[in-house]
Amino acid sequence: RSWYCAHRGRLWIAATAQKLSDQDIAGLETFYRTYHGSDDINLPSEYPTACLLGCVDVEDVLPQDEYREKVGN
Numbered sequence: 001r002s003w004y005c006a007h008r009g010r011l012w013i014a015a016t017a018q019k020l021s022d023q024d025i026a027g028l029e030t031f032y033r034t035y036h037g038s039d040d041i042n043l044p045s046e047y048p049t050a051c052l053l054g055c056v057d058v059e060d061v062l063p064q065d066e067y068r069e070k071v072g073n
Contacts, residue, residue, distance in 0.1 A: 017050040
């Protein structure tokens with residue numbers, strides 16, 4: 001995201017309610033195969049919609065330049 005967020009703590013990740021088209025899925029799978037440089041990566045057999053996928057704990061939100069100074073790259 002390109003805007004600041006004051007939220008800290010648990011953040012739940014949810015799948016969209018919109019079903020992906022076969023073309024969207026093929027495009028995403030091609031991207032990840034290319035990104036990993038292998039056709040032998042573990043991709044899901046189905047892509048659920050309208051459900052919780054997991055959560056993360058947000059500790060800090062930094063502008064990119066500050067993040068790069070702190071973490072590198």
